[in-house]
Amino acid sequence: MGEVIVITSGKGGVGKTTTTANVGTGLAMLGKKVVLIDTDIGLRNLDVVLGLENRIVYNLVDVIEGNCRIKQALIKDKKLPSLFLLPSAQTRDKNAVTPEQMQKLTEELRNDFDFVILDCPAGIEQGFRNAVAGADRAIIVTTPEISAIRDADRIIGLLEAAEMKRTDLIVNRLRVDMVKRGEMMSISDVVDILAINLIGAVPDDENIVISTNNGEPLVGNDTLPGKAFMNICKRITGEEIEIMDFTSDKGFAAKLKKLFKRNN
Amino acid sequence: MTNNDVVIKSNKYAIAFEGKELSNDEQIELMEIITNNSQMQIVCLLEKDEKVETPFKNSLEKRLEELSYNTGQFYKGTLRSGQQLEIENSVIVIGDVNPGAKIISKGNIIILGALKGSAYAGAGGNSQSFVIALNMQPGQIKISDIIARAPDVKKPRKLLSDPKKVKIEPKIAFIEGNNIYIEPLDKSVLNDIKL
Numbered sequence: 001m002g003e004v005i006v007i008t009s010g011k012g013g014v015g016k017t018t019t020t021a022n023v024g025t026g027l028a029m030l031g032k033k034v035v036l037i038d039t040d041i042g043l044r045n046l047d048v049v050l051g052l053e054n055r056i057v058y059n060l061v062d063v064i065e066g067n068c069r070i071k072q073a074l075i076k077d078k079k080l081p082s083l084f085l086l087p088s089a090q091t092r093d094k095n096a097v098t099p100e101q102m103q104k105l106t107e108e109l110r111n112d113f114d115f116v117i118l119d120c121p122a123g124i125e126q127g128f129r130n131a132v133a134g135a136d137r138a139i140i141v142t143t144p145e146i147s148a149i150r151d152a153d154r155i156i157g158l159l160e161a162a163e164m165k166r167t168d169l170i171v172n173r174l175r176v177d178m179v180k181r182g183e184m185m186s187i188s189d190v191v192d193i194l195a196i197n198l199i200g201a202v203p204d205d206e207n208i209v210i211s212t213n214n215g216e217p218l219v220g221n222d223t224l225p226g227k228a229f230m231n232i233c234k235r236i237t238g239e240e241i242e243i244m245d246f247t248s249d250k251g252f253a254a255k256l257k258k259l260f261k262r263n264n
Numbered sequence: 265m266t267n268n269d270v271v272i273k274s275n276k277y278a279i280a281f282e283g284k285e286l287s288n289d290e291q292i293e294l295m296e297i298i299t300n301n302s303q304m305q306i307v308c309l310l311e312k313d314e315k316v317e318t319p320f321k322n323s324l325e326k327r328l329e330e331l332s333y334n335t336g337q338f339y340k341g342t343l344r345s346g347q348q349l350e351i352e353n354s355v356i357v358i359g360d361v362n363p364g365a366k367i368i369s370k371g372n373i374i375i376l377g378a379l380k381g382s383a384y385a386g387a388g389g390n391s392q393s394f395v396i397a398l399n400m401q402p403g404q405i406k407i408s409d410i411i412a413r414a415p416d417v418k419k420p421r422k423l424l425s426d427p428k429k430v431k432i433e434p435k436i437a438f439i440e441g442n443n444i445y446i447e448p449l450d451k452s453v454l455n456d457i458k459l
Contacts (some may be wrong), residue, residue, distance in 0.1 A: 150345050153362050157344030193380075195342050195360065 002033075002110040005117050005236070006135035008159075010151030012122030014143045015172040015202075018212060019229075020119040021049040023139075026219040026233030028083035032114040035074065035084040037106075039131040040121035041096055044088035051078060051215020052085055061089040064101045070108065084113075094126040099133035106134030115236075124158060132159065137166035139199065143173040144185040149193055156196060168199035170232065175204045176246045187243070200232035203246050280310035329388075336371070343367060343381065363403055372396070382406070383437075391439045392458050396449065400435035405444055407437065412444035 007020045017040075024036040038046035041061065047053045058073035063086065070086075077083035086109075089096065109116045118135060121127035132138070138159050142152040152169075159167055171190050178184035187201050205225045211218040219229040224246070231241050279298075281291060295306050336354035343349055343357065345364030354371030361367055365381035370388040378399035384406040386393030391408040404413045434449040438456075447453055 150364060153364065154345040157347050157365075160341075160344075193360075193362065 002113045003115055003137065004106045004110055004135045005115060006120050006131050006138045007117060007141060008120035008128065008131065008138055008155055009122065009141040009148070010124065010155040011142075011148045014141050014148050015208075016122075016141050017046050017049055017119055018208060018217075019139070019141050019170060019172065019202075020046060020117055022217045022219040022225075022229040023233055023236065024083060024115075024117050025050075025077070025080065025217040026230050027115050027117075027236065028077065028080040029220050029230075030233055030237060031082070032237070033082045033112070034115045034117065035086060035109055035113045037086045037109075037116065037118045038088035039097075039102070039118050039127060041088045041127065042090065042093045043121065044090050046119050047075075047085060047087045048215065049212050050085060050217065052087070053215075056087045059087045059089040061092050061096045064097055064105065070105075094121070094130065097130050099129050102130045103134040124154065128155075128158075132162060132164070135164065137168070138164050139168050139170055140194075140196070141170045141172050142190065142194070144171060144175075144179075144187075144190055146185075149185075149190060152194060156194060166197075168197050169194055170199060171201040173204040174201055174246065198243060199235050200228060201243060201246070202228045202232075277304050277306055278308045278310050279306050336374075342377070345381075360399075361397075369393075385437075393438075394457065395437040396434065398434045399432050400437070400446060402437070402446075405437050405446075407439050407444055410439055410442060410444055412437075412446075 007016050007023070009016050017038075020036055024034050028034045036046060036050075037060065038044050039060070040046070044059075047056060052075050055075050058068040060073070062068045063070050063073045073086055074084040075087065077085070106116050106118070118131045120131035140152050140155060142148045156167055169191065171187050174187065175184055179186045187198065191198050203224050205223060207218055207223045208225055217229075218226040219233065220226055224244075228244060231244065234241055279295065281294070286294070291309065295309070298304055299306055336356050337351055338356050338358065339349060339351075340358040342359040343361045343365035345362055348366045348368070349355070349357075350368045352370055355367065355369045355373055357367065357373070357375045357377065360377040361375055361379045361381040361383065363380045366384070367373055367375075367381070368384040368387050370386065370390070372393050373383050373385045373395045375383070375395075375397040377397070379395070379397035379402045381402070382404035383395045383397075383402060385395045386408040389408055391410075393407050395402075395405055395407065402414060404411065406412075435446050436449050436453055436457075437444055437446045438453075439445075
């Protein structure tokens with residue numbers, strides 16, 4: 001029996017889809033069988049981030065309405081044979097699906113996969129209710145901005161009311177330089193406010209934009225966010241890894257910088 | 265009946281008659297019928313007397329109200345944005361009240377955590393009510409019918425939790441005159457608290 005995880009945030013644009021793509025890809029790299037479901041009906045883009053857009057034939061609404069079998073709608077990843085995507089429909093809206101139907105779908109999928117990961121749309125309406133309905137656990141994505149944290153707080157409250165068994169937090173788009181100057185909230189500030197378990201922090205990095213545009217998740221490569229996402233995946237599977245400390249000057253680049261400073 | 269102690273054990277009852285005016289004989293007859301035909305034992309007869317009853321009722325209600333201010337209820341957990349807690353008497357929150365959350369109590373509010381949302385104490389109109397929080401950063405505080413809100417911050421909001429810059433200490437909000445004051449919880453303030 002696989003685990004059903006919903007990735008949600010409340011606010012839009014904080015990196016739910018990027019996180020879903022990277023976490024899904026990372027788990028598949030770790031040898032897990034993973035299916036990603038884009039529940040953002042009408043505004044699909046998980047397929048774009050994964051670079052699978054032109055392979056879509058059937059979508060989520062087709063599966064739910066019985067126009068095709070689940071297997072027909074699943075798209076296999078370009079590189080990883082154990083990663084699949086169930087894309088969203090672009091021509092319909094959130095009301096095309098009910099929470100009960102989503103629950104039934106995730107129950108079916110969890111028999112065949114280790115992880116079923118749902119990419120939740122922004123907001124707290126029908127789309128959110130659909131995505132959350134069948135999930136065992138939730139991962140909240142937020143950025144260190146007051147507006148995103150406020151929305152995340154609201155979402156956590158709604159998930160608690162819906163008796164979600166477990167909620168974890170990812171702090172995304174952290175800018176270490178700004179935190180050092182005291183212009184951005186640090187990870188611990190965010191955790192203090194939201195008071196839930198932190199499962200990872202991802203620094204802001206231009207490589208994310210590049211990887212999104214290329215349709216290739218950067219999880220597992222040598223960049224800071226690539227490592228951060230891989231650590232998150234390992235923590236999801238139950239490994240205990242310390243949260244990376246981006247603020248310390250222990251990295252190779254920092255050492256190099258110090259060296260140059262000394263020479264000057 | 266001279267016995268004024270109303271002892272209600274398994275089958276002992278006090279009784280009052282309403283409606284038709286009954287003479288003493290009629291009342292005794294009725295009581296006999298009840299005791300003979302049921303398991304009930306009538307211990308005393310309550311008399312309906314408006315003049316005695318109204319002040320008694322009023323003082324009882326007043327006392328009950330005072331009691332409800334003083335007795336509290338616990339709430340464990342963090343109140344999050346959009347959540348609202350309404351409680352008839354005083355409340356002790358073990359957790360934070362986050363921005364956008366609201367807590368309403370007819371009595372006092374004590375928060376063993378941070379108050380960042382809004383708190384409304386003395387919702388029934390009791391201006392003696394107070395709000396205590398270990399970390400007092402309220403968006404809005406209302407006590408009885410007086411509202412205070414956080415001052416607008418002009419300078420850029422620096423890190424909220426930097427312990428060196430902002431001293432976090434338990435504070436109390438209370439009414440004095442027509443204003444709400446927020447002060448550190450020290451002995452002299454504690455002595456002024458009236459329950």
